[in-house]
Amino acid sequence: MPSRMPLAEVARAPVPAPGHTMNRRLLGLAxxxxxxxxxxxxxxxxxxxxxxxxxxxxxxxxxxxxxxxxxxxxxxxxxxxxxxxxxxxxxxxxxxxxxxxxxxxxxxxxxxxxxxxxxxxxxxxxxxxxxxxxxxxxxxxxxxxxxxxxxxxxxxxxxxxxxxxxxxxxxxxxxxxxxxxxxxxxxxxxxxxxxxxxxxxxxQGPSLSNATVSQVYANGGNLTITASGAGTGYWMVQPAYFSVPTKPQIVAGKNGYDATPSASGSVAMAAGSPVTVAISGLMPSTNYSVYFVAKSPTGQTSATPSVVSFSTPSGNAPPIPTPVPTAVPTPNPLVTPTPTTRPPNPSLSNVVIGKTETISLRANRAILSTSVDQDAEGYWMIVPGDTVPSVSLVVAGLDATGKPAPIKGYGPLKANTPINFAITDLQPGRSYTLAFAARNAGGAMALKTTTFQTPYASAPQPPITPDTGWYWNPSEGGRGFSLEANASGNIFLAGFMYDAAGSPIWYVSTLSRDDQNSQFAGDLLYYEGGQHLAGSWHSPSNVTKAGKVSLTPTSKTTGTLKLEGNGLLPQVTNIERFPINNGAVLAPMPGSPQTGWWWNAGEGGRGYFIELQDNYAFIAAYMYDTDGKPAWYVSQDRVMSSTLYQGALAVYGRGQTLGGRYASPVVMTSNAGNIVLKFFSATSGQLILPSGITVAIERYTF
Incomplete structure (x- = not known):
């Protein structure tokens, strides 16, 4: 499948093929x-x-x-x-x-x-x-x-x-x-x-100085700050562990996930005169960061946002109802594993970071592994310059001067479970310092550094080609990735997750083989305007580049996935093959259809990823909702035979966003309708949708 394709040719891809869109942020690094x-x-x-x-x-x-x-x-x-x-x-x-x-x-x-x-x-x-x-x-x-x-x-x-x-x-x-x-x-x-x-x-717009937060109470406090020039100041408060927001997000009153923040507002500013804004609506016993940017009357914004971190004390706060989620069916990549037990008061328990080891070094890429003694969130960066940032700056993705670090990442950590970090965009023959920070649920943080040196040169080495099938991170139930490699050594990937409003959303990418870095990489695309579950077929009408994605396989069934959403802190997560029916990944029963991408050649813009393991199937339909937004449905059940499947389509919501902190999803609709799949051969079949529409499907070769 070509890596670039005019929209008029979208009917040639089961989920539309990548094109090129410009990055909304011109300058990626400060x-x-x-x-x-x-x-x-x-x-x-x-x-x-x-x-x-x-x-x-x-x-x-x-x-x-x-x-x-x-x-x-x-x-x-x-x-x-x-x-x-x-x-x-x-x-x-x-x-x-x-x-x-x-x-x-x-x-x-x-x-x-x-x-x-x-x-x-x-x-x-x-x-x-x-x-x-x-x-x-x-x-x-x-x-x-x-x-x-x-x-x-x-x-x-x-x-x-x-x-x-x-x-x-x-x-x-x-x-x-x-x-x-x-x-x-x-x-x-x-x-x-x-x-x-x-x-x-x-x-550049007005520079900022003397930012402080004072008179902090359980639900708020006062922010005082000074700008060098006249204009309008924009501020936004979010939990300290959220992704660092961009300047346009701060001005728009959005948090680092492009969603409604804990608090936000704007204020008129005069040159050299401090202003104070009242912050309210916060939660007790919570670590927050307030971000501030000033914009001049002619439209220039401060070169770097000001950020101040603070913690609200315990105290009375209005009760917030907690919805009781519907149980997620088991087994399923949407399953949330039983979490490792945390201490009764995690804030009193120091995080202990284990030894950081170098797994693999190449001229432009390194793979390192580390672990912690308890469930936590990990943040890492390649330290720019000679000064190692404080642990709070590493968590915020900022260097010692308060500017965004050029090479950084994030990922959840399970207690005593090593995690690999694939670090790309390095220079040959250079010594690097890696700063790794861990933060537990109570806000306790730890920092550890290690150094390594890339070789001056390394011969190109093709990456390991992963097996075709479903992948997930067992610690991040709620999202999954369907991967298929073709004869040319490229991979077609789709990831199902959730948007900032909690609705299901999917992204696709054609990952090209990068022998120099022993990985696969491509643009992460978001398509809109296609066919919804009960509607008649029509081609998607719009495509947006949502970011970049790279996969560094560590074996045929495991790898390190790096997701870089536009304006979001890059997130690195380890993935492995998903066992559909508990236990190990099993071979399909004899006579089963091929695992991978299926489509109708005359109805490009939607696709189906089908895998059978023994006598169980896991199927995802990548389609669109009635508003034209990408939506996905999953079905998992025992097959009636190697050539016949019938099951309900489920819809999930309120899970992990692209670049977002882990959130367990809930079942929004346990039965959006039944589907029937009949296979005539290993590469052809028929799909009956809940609306009764019958779609001839075949294996997609890209």
Whole structure:
């Protein structure tokens, strides 16, 4: 199955094949711009972290600047580099010298501008990953959700006057003149060729200082903070262990999972004058973090949000009803295993981190293993620089300066059970310090560091190809992953989990084989607008890149999965083959259909993953709800024969989100209707849906 496919071709995939959409956040990593010489000189030199944003386009962290290069293929993700610029040179504006010793010619620096609202006629040429260039007008347009390699006339519409890039928020639209699949896309940035020495617009909003939380009581407290410039301050409170929010989330009043936070608000700010906001609605005996960002009148936000952690004391609080969940049927990857018993007061029990061991080292990747003495949540990061952050900063995903760490991860830990962490995006021949923090349910935390060095080179090594079938983490009942490898060594993956509202949701990815890192990797996609359970077939209408996913197999039946949702803390989890009927994973009974992806070739956009183990089947239907959102249904029961299955479809909810903290799901509907599967051979059959619609199905070969 091709890794890129126009939406018109979506009927060629059981669950639509991946395309390319732009990342809503232009700058993935934070770094402080350090001027080494003044911009007034003929050649200006500075150092900053740069990230490959699109083909031949690199983003300079914390500046909003894009560097357009010529024939540059260096892969950089927050790479600390030296940049030489000569704005008067004409054909060559400068050079990037990367940390690995490679160099690339810079043909232009582009930055956001103050622009009036209105339309701009342009002639666009597609670069990649949602970026388009107009060479005549010397501008780059950044699209939101565009996949098309469009070239030709278009109109850029800026909705409001102000800075033409606003931290990834949509600022307008792109209207394509010639009809294509996507006739219009959201506009998130306009960048114009710039002499960086004379940028007229400050690239960052007011800086923040003196943030404190005082007068804390069981349900709230007071936050006091000062901004360097006038504007509006936005604040948001969430439990301390939640994923670190992005600046747009803070401004929108959303937590790190893009859901309603514990508390939020906004306040007018004057330059240099402290303001105090009252926080209320919190729970007693809880660890919280309050995040604050200031926005100037022209739309720039603070370079880095301010964060203050605090704990509410015990005290009286209004009772909160706890719904009694419906029991989850057993056995099932939706089953929540019996948790390891915790001490009566976990907050009084120190977390003890065991030895961290190196399992595998390659030039660009490492696999490490560690464990703790009790159930906890693990947070790790590769320490940038020489200073190890405090344990609270590691938990928050921040380095010692309070900026987001470039390489980090998160995952739940079971008592005395080793967990592997696959760390990618490393540089060859470098020494690294890994900081690992563990936090138990009572808030007790521990920190441990270890060092390792990557080899200078390692020969490409194909990753282990995992067995086709259902996978899960036994400690994270409530979500599952269906994997199938093809003859080319690529994997088609689907993951079922839940959105921020608690509704079931699924994501798909075609994972390409990466021999250099001995893993599989791809974009994580979210499709909308397809057929619901009782409706007639129609193709999905929209696709969004939700993030990235990589799988590092450690055997044919186990592996380390890394999920990186856009704007979320990367999450690393260990997965293994799921035993459908308790105990071990069993071979299917003789005469059973093949395990893997099934579909109707004329009804692309939905798919079915079917596996039989002995005389039990576990089946998932990846479809859509009545609002067009992706929805999944599962059915598990004993087969009537090797060629006949009948069972009820169940719907689950309120479980773990992408990048979210573990939550046990509940049964929303135990019987959304019965399905019947009849197999005519190992690769063909017939599905009867609850509505009575009969669908011819066959094995999908990608």
């Amino acid at each position: 770094a402080v711009l350090l001027l080494i010489s003044t911009w007034a000189s003929a050649v200006a030199t500075y150092q900053a972290a740069v990230t490959l944003r699109a083909s031949n386009v690199y983003a300079v962290a914390d500046t909003g600047i894009l560097l357009l290069t010529r024939n540059c293929s260096t892969s950089a993700y927050g790479s600390y580099s030296t940049i030489y610029m000569d704005a008067a040179s004409g054909t060559q504006d400068g050079q990037i010298s990367f940390g690995d010793g490679s160099n690339c010619v810079v043909s232009g620096a582009y930055s956001p501008q103050q622009m009036p609202a209105g339309n701009t006629a342009v002639s666009l040429a597609f670069i990649s990953n949602g970026l388009y260039v107009d060479t005549a007008q010397k501008l780059i347009a950044q699209a939101d959700g565009c996949q098309s390699a469009y070239n030709g006339p278009a109109t850029l519409t800026l909705s409001n006057s102000g800075l033409s890039y606003r931290d990834g928020a949509q600022v307008g639209s792109i209207q394509f003149t010639n009809g294509i699949c996507f006739k219009a896309c959201g506009l998130t940035g306009i960048y114009k060729l710039t002499d960086i020495a004379t940028v007229a617009v400050p690239l």
